[in-house]
Amino acid sequence: MDNIITVRHLRVHSRDKTLVGPVSFSLEPGSTTGLCGPSGAGKSTVLRALVDLLPNGLTRDGDLQVLGRTIAPGKGDANLRAKVVLVPQTPVVFGGSILDNALFGLRHVLRAPRKVLRERAEQALHEAGLWKEVSDRLDAPAHTLSVGQRQRLCLARALALEPAALLLDEPTSALDEQSRDTVEKTIAALHGRRAVLLVSHDPAQVERLCDTIIRLDQPTATSPTVTVS
Ligand SMILES: Nc1ncnc2c1ncn2[C@@H]1O[C@H](COP(=O)(O)OP(=O)(O)OP(=O)(O)O)[C@@H](O)[C@H]1O
Numbered sequence: 001m002d003n004i005i006t007v008r009h010l011r012v013h014s015r016d017k018t019l020v021g022p023v024s025f026s027l028e029p030g031s032t033t034g035l036c037g038p039s040g041a042g043k044s045t046v047l048r049a050l051v052d053l054l055p056n057g058l059t060r061d062g063d064l065q066v067l068g069r070t071i072a073p074g075k076g077d078a079n080l081r082a083k084v085v086l087v088p089q090t091p092v093v094f095g096g097s098i099l100d101n102a103l104f105g106l107r108h109v110l111r112a113p114r115k116v117l118r119e120r121a122e123q124a125l126h127e128a129g130l131w132k133e134v135s136d137r138l139d140a141p142a143h144t145l146s147v148g149q150r151q152r153l154c155l156a157r158a159l160a161l162e163p164a165a166l167l168l169d170e171p172t173s174a175l176d177e178q179s180r181d182t183v184e185k186t187i188a189a190l191h192g193r194r195a196v197l198l199v200s201h202d203p204a205q206v207e208r209l210c211d212t213i214i215r216l217d218q219p220t221a222t223s224p225t226v227t228v229s
Pocket of ligand 1: 014038039040041042044045046056058
């Protein structure tokens with residue numbers, strides 16, 4: 001089967017320097033890949049480049065293909081972001097209820113009766129390990145959740161889309177041990193079903209979950225490097 005994502009010689013630049021790359025790798029269907037490297041090496045920037053959502057002032061070059069389609073810079077769209085879903089390190093919850101947040105995104109990509117959407121959102125809350133904590137207050141404002149719960153809500157929102165690839169930026173960094181284990185189980189259960197690109201500072205976690213590791217070295221002005229093992 002074709003790769004979900006193929007990246008060749010991807011580089012990200014600010015106005016005056018190259019911040020990341022060149023990076024080349026591919027994500028096969030169902031694979032779990034770790035993206036590692038020191039702080040500032042460009043892990044979050046790579047994830048944002050993959051969904052064509054770089055911050056203002058940053059540009060990319062190189063080749064990005066998603067599900068066989070070349071994504072030119074600035075040409076990423078809602079369709080791409082439903083197939084390749086980024087869960088950022090800092091959880092973003094919207095105004096509205098916990099359920100509204102789990103449905104956000106799904107409502108835009110799936111035309112189905114509300115009952116069907118709700119079932120899928122509830123299933124995603126189960127998968128993200130949040131269901132027990134929120135099942136009796138789905139209509140409560142999402143901002144009443146703790147940071148760790150918000151992180152799992154964002155994961156649920158992404159899972160509800162049933163994406164081909166999930167890009168997870170340090171998904172357990174704000175979690176206690178128990179919640180971390182729950183999220184790790186969720187990620188492990190995705191193996192073989194969805195491509196996952198996992199940014200993690202925890203070598204043991206990468207070892208537990210990933211079958212391939214991409215290491216970004218600290219970029220230097222002359223020779224940023226990447227290794228794939
Ligand atoms: N909008 C921006 N403008 C200029 N430079 C930026 C911008 N965003 C990120 N950078 C720079 O790009 C580099 C990579 O940042 P990035 O956040 O991707 O690193 P990271 O590996 O994810 O770090 P961490 O592990 O600390 O989260 C850093 O040097 C950072 O300062």
